[in-house]
Amino acid sequence: MIVEYIKKYIKHGYILIFLILVFNYSIGSTLPQYLVSAIILFLFLIKVIKNSFKVHNLFKEFIDFFPAFMIFAWLYGVIVGITNDVSLKLVFSNFAGMSLYFIYYFIVIYKINVFHLYKVIFAAAIVNITYVLFNVIIAVSVERTIAEMSLRYYYSAGVMVIAPIISLGFARIFFGKKYFKTLPSFNFSSKVLLFISVYSLAIATFSKGFFAVFIFILLVYLLISLFHLTLKGRMRKVSLYFWLGLLVVVSVVLFLFPVIEFISFQYSSSETSNAVRSIQAKFLSDEYSLFGSGLGSGLTSGYARDTYLYGFELSYHNLIHKLGIFSLIPLYIYVHTLIMSIYRLAIRRSIFLSSIAFGLIIFVIPSYGNPMLFSPTFVTLHCLSLFFLSNRANLQYQKIHIKYKKFS
Numbered sequence: 001m002i003v004e005y006i007k008k009y010i011k012h013g014y015i016l017i018f019l020i021l022v023f024n025y026s027i028g029s030t031l032p033q034y035l036v037s038a039i040i041l042f043l044f045l046i047k048v049i050k051n052s053f054k055v056h057n058l059f060k061e062f063i064d065f066f067p068a069f070m071i072f073a074w075l076y077g078v079i080v081g082i083t084n085d086v087s088l089k090l091v092f093s094n095f096a097g098m099s100l101y102f103i104y105y106f107i108v109i110y111k112i113n114v115f116h117l118y119k120v121i122f123a124a125a126i127v128n129i130t131y132v133l134f135n136v137i138i139a140v141s142v143e144r145t146i147a148e149m150s151l152r153y154y155y156s157a158g159v160m161v162i163a164p165i166i167s168l169g170f171a172r173i174f175f176g177k178k179y180f181k182t183l184p185s186f187n188f189s190s191k192v193l194l195f196i197s198v199y200s201l202a203i204a205t206f207s208k209g210f211f212a213v214f215i216f217i218l219l220v221y222l223l224i225s226l227f228h229l230t231l232k233g234r235m236r237k238v239s240l241y242f243w244l245g246l247l248v249v250v251s252v253v254l255f256l257f258p259v260i261e262f263i264s265f266q267y268s269s270s271e272t273s274n275a276v277r278s279i280q281a282k283f284l285s286d287e288y289s290l291f292g293s294g295l296g297s298g299l300t301s302g303y304a305r306d307t308y309l310y311g312f313e314l315s316y317h318n319l320i321h322k323l324g325i326f327s328l329i330p331l332y333i334y335v336h337t338l339i340m341s342i343y344r345l346a347i348r349r350s351i352f353l354s355s356i357a358f359g360l361i362i363f364v365i366p367s368y369g370n371p372m373l374f375s376p377t378f379v380t381l382h383c384l385s386l387f388f389l390s391n392r393a394n395l396q397y398q399k400i401h402i403k404y405k406k407f408s
Helices: 002-011 014-027 031-050 062-083 088-093 096-109 114-141 146-154 157-175 186-205 208-227 234-256 259-266 272-286 315-346 351-364 376-389 391-407
Strands: none
Touching: 014 031, 014 096, 014 114, 014 157, 014 376, 031 096, 031 376, 062 088, 062 096, 062 315, 062 376, 096 376, 114 157, 114 351, 114 376, 114 391, 157 208, 157 351, 157 376, 208 315, 208 351, 272 315, 315 351, 315 376, 351 376, 351 391, 376 391
């Protein structure tokens, strides 16, 4: 039975998505993720050729064009880089993850179910949380500081897989169980996982980027709850009780620990990594151009972060430097995805799908200050977010919701 279950998940591609979301941690290289992506591409092409799949069926709604636009922006950067005589190795190494947006179309063409994707994300989050807590225990045993043990997580995109579960947990708390009746197992596990996730992100990692993610998620749900505060029912009660409780907890933490001083230092120019980013911002912005320098290109000033001349922590500045005006394509798509997920939460449309989509796209916040924007993990998270926001996913959800109502 277990073998058949595994075969089913391999056949429908679930296990491949799962592997991309968890491979980045312990292996310390993105090569396995690209190998899995190559398998996904192969299966995608087989499906297209074998079933004579019509390409236009992949583009039935506006959101379906976004992954194609991302690939187009990548191809533009490749062409400009080659035209400017940049080494092919550097060209195809820089922002290589942009080429993986075909993963979205793999999900579409294989008609992968949103509830199975939810299980994949949930399982990947558990693996990532386990890894974080395991390293916390090791760090404590060898008497390392929080700052020292956070470095390893900071450069790993995998910890962001936890964010969708945090968002889903808050949605369950704020909006009530009526929106999650099709997920009978969610009630207990989500609450437990929510607090483990919060602990893992806010305490164990304690990096600026992930701290900002947690605060941003809290603020979004705060604003949504304030928006609905005048309404009667659960939202009003939860909003009042939750935020009063949070106020008490925050007050106690601020009283017992020098959190304000620590956070102020972390975001100040005195902090080493912030000083480096300020220097990068200046050098990159000085060499902005209308059509960009192309992928793989370094700075003419000679400034470089490391031996890979094209790489910088400031992903968005780097994107503008490489693609010029065409960087507006990915920037618009990121903003559109984020705002769309928040808007749907605010109007309470498909809460289950919207809350997960919001958590999946939240990686755009820490990506400002780290070079992981187009890592295979983040690209996969973005593809999943787009799919959860699509009409295809909503139709799947509605069908299952209707079946559940009939038999409940």
